[in-house]
Amino acid sequence: MSSTDQTPPPTPGVDWAEIQQSAEFRELRRRLRGWVFPMTVAFLVWYMLYVVMSSYAHDFMSTKLWGNINVALVFGLLQFVSTFLITGLYVRFTNRKIDPLADKIRHDIEGETSPVATDTEGGVR
Amino acid sequence: MNLAQGIEGSNAALNIGIFAVFVVITLVIVFRVSRSSRTAVDYYAAGHSFTGAQNGIAISGDYMSAASFLGIAGSIAVAGYDGFLYSIGFLVAWLVALLLVAELLRNTGRYTMGDVLSFRMRQRQVRAASATSTLVVSFFYLLAQMAGAGGLVALLLGVTNKAGQAAVIAVVGAIMILYVIIGGMRGTTWVQIIKAAMLIIGAAVMFLWVLGKYGFNLSDLLGGAVERAGDAGEALLNPGGLYGATGTSKLDFVSLALALVFGTAGLPHILMRFYTVPSAKEARKSVVWAIWLIGIFYLFTLVLGYGAGALVGADVITAAPGGQNSAAPLLAYALGGTVLLGIIAAVAFATILAVVAGLTITASASFAHDIYANIIKKGAADDKAAEVRVARITALVIGALAIIGGIAANGQNIAFLVALAFAVAASANLPTILYSLFWKRFNTSGALWSIYGGLAICVILIVFSPAVSGGEKSMFPSVDFAWFPLANPGIVSIPAAFLLGYVGTVLSKERNEAKYAEMEVRSLTGAGAEKAVVH
Numbered sequence A: 001m002s003s004t005d006q007t008p009p010p011t012p013g014v015d016w017a018e019i020q021q022s023a024e025f026r027e028l029r030r031r032l033r034g035w036v037f038p039m040t041v042a043f044l045v046w047y048m049l050y051v052v053m054s055s056y057a058h059d060f061m062s063t064k065l066w067g068n069i070n071v072a073l074v075f076g077l078l079q080f081v082s083t084f085l086i087t088g089l090y091v092r093f094t095n096r097k098i099d100p101l102a103d104k105i106r107h108d109i110e111g112e113t114s115p116v117a118t119d120t121e122g123g124v125r
Numbered sequence B: 001m002n003l004a005q006g007i008e009g010s011n012a013a014l015n016i017g018i019f020a021v022f023v024v025i026t027l028v029i030v031f032r033v034s035r036s037s038r039t040a041v042d043y044y045a046a047g048h049s050f051t052g053a054q055n056g057i058a059i060s061g062d063y064m065s066a067a068s069f070l071g072i073a074g075s076i077a078v079a080g081y082d083g084f085l086y087s088i089g090f091l092v093a094w095l096v097a098l099l100l101v102a103e104l105l106r107n108t109g110r111y112t113m114g115d116v117l118s119f120r121m122r123q124r125q126v127r128a129a130s131a132t133s134t135l136v137v138s139f140f141y142l143l144a145q146m147a148g149a150g151g152l153v154a155l156l157l158g159v160t161n162k163a164g165q166a167a168v169i170a171v172v173g174a175i176m177i178l179y180v181i182i183g184g185m186r187g188t189t190w191v192q193i194i195k196a197a198m199l200i201i202g203a204a205v206m207f208l209w210v211l212g213k214y215g216f217n218l219s220d221l222l223g224g225a226v227e228r229a230g231d232a233g234e235a236l237l238n239p240g241g242l243y244g245a246t247g248t249s250k251l252d253f254v255s256l257a258l259a260l261v262f263g264t265a266g267l268p269h270i271l272m273r274f275y276t277v278p279s280a281k282e283a284r285k286s287v288v289w290a291i292w293l294i295g296i297f298y299l300f301t302l303v304l305g306y307g308a309g310a311l312v313g314a315d316v317i318t319a320a321p322g323g324q325n326s327a328a329p330l331l332a333y334a335l336g337g338t339v340l341l342g343i344i345a346a347v348a349f350a351t352i353l354a355v356v357a358g359l360t361i362t363a364s365a366s367f368a369h370d371i372y373a374n375i376i377k378k379g380a381a382d383d384k385a386a387e388v389r390v391a392r393i394t395a396l397v398i399g400a401l402a403i404i405g406g407i408a409a410n411g412q413n414i415a416f417l418v419a420l421a422f423a424v425a426a427s428a429n430l431p432t433i434l435y436s437l438f439w440k441r442f443n444t445s446g447a448l449w450s451i452y453g454g455l456a457i458c459v460i461l462i463v464f465s466p467a468v469s470g471g472e473k474s475m476f477p478s479v480d481f482a483w484f485p486l487a488n489p490g491i492v493s494i495p496a497a498f499l500l501g502y503v504g505t506v507l508s509k510e511r512n513e514a515k516y517a518e519m520e521v522r523s524l525t526g527a528g529a530e531k532a533v534v535h
Helices: A016-021 A023-056 A071-112 B003-009 B012-034 B040-048 B052-063 B066-079 B082-108 B113-117 B123-157 B162-213 B218-237 B247-266 B268-276 B280-311 B314-319 B323-376 B384-408 B414-438 B444-463 B490-507 B513-525
Strands: A064-066
Touching: A016 A023, A016 A071, A016 B513, A023 A071, A023 B082, A023 B247, A023 B513, A071 B082, A071 B218, A071 B280, A071 B513, B012 B123, B012 B162, B012 B323, B040 B162, B040 B268, B040 B323, B040 B384, B052 B162, B052 B268, B052 B280, B052 B323, B066 B082, B066 B123, B066 B280, B066 B314, B066 B323, B082 B113, B082 B247, B082 B268, B082 B280, B082 B414, B082 B513, B113 B123, B113 B323, B113 B414, B123 B162, B123 B268, B123 B323, B123 B384, B123 B414, B123 B444, B162 B218, B162 B268, B162 B280, B162 B323, B162 B384, B218 B280, B218 B314, B247 B268, B247 B414, B247 B490, B268 B280, B268 B323, B268 B414, B280 B314, B280 B323, B314 B323, B323 B384, B414 B444, B414 B490, B444 B490
Parallel strands: none
Antiparallel strands: none
16 A cells, blocks of 8 residues: 555556446446435335324324224334335345346456455455 | 332342353353454454354344333333334334445445545545544444443342442443453354344243233234323324424424434444455345344334333333333333343343444444554554554453443433434434445545534534433533524434535545546445455
């Protein structure tokens, strides 16, 4: 490592910019961002809707549905359901659409050069 | 069974005995694994060698603090539905970690948040900033846990004088320091795994027991809580019990909710856990495990809270030593008598111990790796043994500070201190991490603005909030210098930190697109990421 006061240079041996501009990598980035960004917006909106309703719509949230179960409780439990569901969908999505492509690009990189970080201590900065 | 005596049904010797068994078993394990904890990668990241499932259990053990076990169950029992709101924020927050942070962070760092930031920025400055916010967040969180230990002692061991409680806080701190110094991240992880298993099994037993008493009918259980509470009962089912009183308190809740959902993925002791696994895919598995375990646990606490309301009664809980925090232990006594109370008491102690150990190792790693090795030694500390030695000494110092702080903060509101740590993490850390991972233009100046700016705004607003002065529940009730109306600053400080990160970036000419190309490729593909260490 050179001086720690400057921004670090890229690790030599691999043309990172070329890989970043490659069709394969751009496809990988497009797939990942195309899934996680909208999904993040969706669950945050869903969560904030719940928060705002819990704060400002007491009457609606206190509506009894059956027995002592009211809208607030069901809405809260649905937040659990949606969290578990999105978790499951994300795993399925990454297994199918992300991992195979990411693995291929990684193998291409690590195959064409000496492995970038094999030592356990010095490592790559 | 005389419930009015409440916690006096507790058998201090039994409680201590069960806890001692936990301490002995975990210490033996910590000693055994310490043989392979000599190098920096072992001490900080357990050689990147835990599996996703193991790490996921450990994450849940790191995350489910005494505040979430005793605090949430107690809030639900006494204030009703609003206690449940905390659980939901704590859980949904994990989606931020899963979708945006965990894997990319694992691919671009080694031990600390400072590693990720310094990937393409001026190391010394961003490491100093990230170590500062790591130490601040960890210290607030530590204080909360240690102060909680004091309250728990009063509750479970019958130690009511402050000197006796101080002695127990010191003992808890000393055991925690042993775990961290001897076992490093490997030992700490095993302590968290064992604790998580105990906590989840303990909560599951009580969950089934409570539901069983009501024929596995949730509606009947809620009815029981309503009936037991008398006139105020119906309100327990509806939102508004804690935050519904005024316009300010409603907004305060929205602010808290933001801090919870954005804070988790910025908590340094959670981020550091992603480095204990060999790959991004294992980091993903860890988070999936953690989400399931944490979610199920919070469903348990919902039933435990209403169960305590129904079977013990809010009036009895509020009058017991420890107040709301005694709901879960009192419920254990009502269900299974002295023995179950002893088990739950030991679980609560184990919880504090494991969380505190995780915080201490994180803070010590940040100091030794970011400040000592890369700022003081300018990255030239080839002697990794020296770095680990510094980390161990730091752990000792932080542990000592935590003991002193915990004794001083004994009696403070635990939930408030934890919410504070979340607010700082959400303001100072998360914006910086997200910009760093996703924004090409982001640079050193932007990182410094968002970390220091977010930290400063957050802390200043807290100092001048009703949480610190001017109210009955304030830290200093007798004086009033509060001008910020909300107890939680998140709604202001989080957007402000994002804005500062943006402004700081565009005001600086620094660009490092070549290095960002490497960072982006490596973060998404895992090329060149740190591999597991084989012993």
